[in-house]
Amino acid sequence: MSGQNPVTSTKTWANRWTFLLAAAGSAIGLGNIWKFPYIAGQYGGGAFVMLYLICIAVMGIPLLMAETAIGRHTRHSPLNAIRQLTNELGASKLWSMIGWMGMLAGFLILSFYSVIAGWSLSYAWQIVSGGFTGMTTDQVGDAFGGLVSSADRQIFWHSAFMILTFAITARGIHKGLEKGLQVMMPALFALLLIMLGYSMLETGQFMRGFEFMFSVDFSKVTGEAVTAALGQAFFTLSLGMCALMAYGAYMPANNSIPRTALNVAALDTLMAIVSGLIVFPIVFAYGLEPSAGPGLLFVSLTAAFVHMPMGEIFGFLFFVLVAIAALSSAISLVEPALAWLLERTPLSRTVATIILCAAIWFVGLGTVFAFSGDFTFTLFGKNFFDLLDYFTSNILLPLGGLLISIFAGWVIKRSTMMNELGLSVGMFNLWRAMIRVVVPVCVLVVVITTIF
Ligand code: PHE
Numbered sequence: 001m002s003g004q005n006p007v008t009s010t011k012t013w014a015n016r017w018t019f020l021l022a023a024a025g026s027a028i029g030l031g032n033i034w035k036f037p038y039i040a041g042q043y044g045g046g047a048f049v050m051l052y053l054i055c056i057a058v059m060g061i062p063l064l065m066a067e068t069a070i071g072r073h074t075r076h077s078p079l080n081a082i083r084q085l086t087n088e089l090g091a092s093k094l095w096s097m098i099g100w101m102g103m104l105a106g107f108l109i110l111s112f113y114s115v116i117a118g119w120s121l122s123y124a125w126q127i128v129s130g131g132f133t134g135m136t137t138d139q140v141g142d143a144f145g146g147l148v149s150s151a152d153r154q155i156f157w158h159s160a161f162m163i164l165t166f167a168i169t170a171r172g173i174h175k176g177l178e179k180g181l182q183v184m185m186p187a188l189f190a191l192l193l194i195m196l197g198y199s200m201l202e203t204g205q206f207m208r209g210f211e212f213m214f215s216v217d218f219s220k221v222t223g224e225a226v227t228a229a230l231g232q233a234f235f236t237l238s239l240g241m242c243a244l245m246a247y248g249a250y251m252p253a254n255n256s257i258p259r260t261a262l263n264v265a266a267l268d269t270l271m272a273i274v275s276g277l278i279v280f281p282i283v284f285a286y287g288l289e290p291s292a293g294p295g296l297l298f299v300s301l302t303a304a305f306v307h308m309p310m311g312e313i314f315g316f317l318f319f320v321l322v323a324i325a326a327l328s329s330a331i332s333l334v335e336p337a338l339a340w341l342l343e344r345t346p347l348s349r350t351v352a353t354i355i356l357c358a359a360i361w362f363v364g365l366g367t368v369f370a371f372s373g374d375f376t377f378t379l380f381g382k383n384f385f386d387l388l389d390y391f392t393s394n395i396l397l398p399l400g401g402l403l404i405s406i407f408a409g410w411v412i413k414r415s416t417m418m419n420e421l422g423l424s425v426g427m428f429n430l431w432r433a434m435i436r437v438v439v440p441v442c443v444l445v446v447v448i449t450t451i452f
Pocket of ligand 1: 026027028029030031032109234235236237238239241243329330332333
């Protein structure tokens, strides 16, 4: 159980906080702050939020535990973890599909994730250099249009973000990460609380925003909303693509997996809810549309920063911290593929990281050009970005989660999981029933209705 991990020079991370920080760093990112409000806005608020919370509780938490436990048990990169287990158990080699799908999902997600994180960097720069000062809300909206219609500007910031990802990943995830995140995550949270204070006290629309998020209109509980909620639950918790399996490989043996999983899920959900409670009151106060789509966070918060005392400073800090939260997620998106390259090829960490990041950067250009209007390809009415987002969040991640739950529940020995999870028999049986039956059935129903 405590074999040397080939990826790092140390067997496990220094202490029990490191795993929590890394896992929370992976989970908390653009999914919470950028994506959650805009999807909730598109699917009618309360109905979506309710479905999303159900998905987190019913599927997210049991799967988080399963992924971490598999990683820690084998202490290998996800693909090799699954290979080792199938060899040990004499199970089908086909299970390694989980690892391949995970690598593909991470690769494709990061390609567009980096473009959006680039928007955040661009906003930080524009705000602090006074680019928005004195603008009306309409002008703030036009400025967003100006950014996304410019391929050059987006490529610049997308490249900057991929270079940062490369710089951190190439040095080994455990070194810089721990210290950095210890400061950045609380800072991001503090800034979110300041913005929450603004939404509560200054917009005059806090209750309207609150009601939008929490009063459920059951006519909005459609199949499409269920699919979107499931996809968002997987995306936001970094599930279904083995990211947490890869991190679990470094988790100290005496850490409690269930407790950590609950903490990660709680922190992640809190961040998303707070983000929604910031965005929607501002949206209503400035006459914006909750269903505005991917620009929602950028336009609404900038409209608020323009009106806030010291808005330039707060705005700068906010968008920098969002980019840093995205960076800690980006590292985990690369990790499964990188860990595999390092175990399977003679490439050095630096070379492997360069190759991977360059390829991801290149695919990201598709998203840039889809936004800028230079790449007009559409399928089922979706452009390149929408297709990638849909295919990864709504199909690849849930399918990966489905396979992982079947693998963890039906293939891996009961005693192995019992040892890793360290739960009482009653709680373990509950977890096992969820992972064997409830998770697969729910995901399957949603995935099948999504595809057909
Ligand atoms: N969970 C991250 C976010 O919410 C995105 C992510 C997805 C990271 C999958 C890793 C794996 O921003």
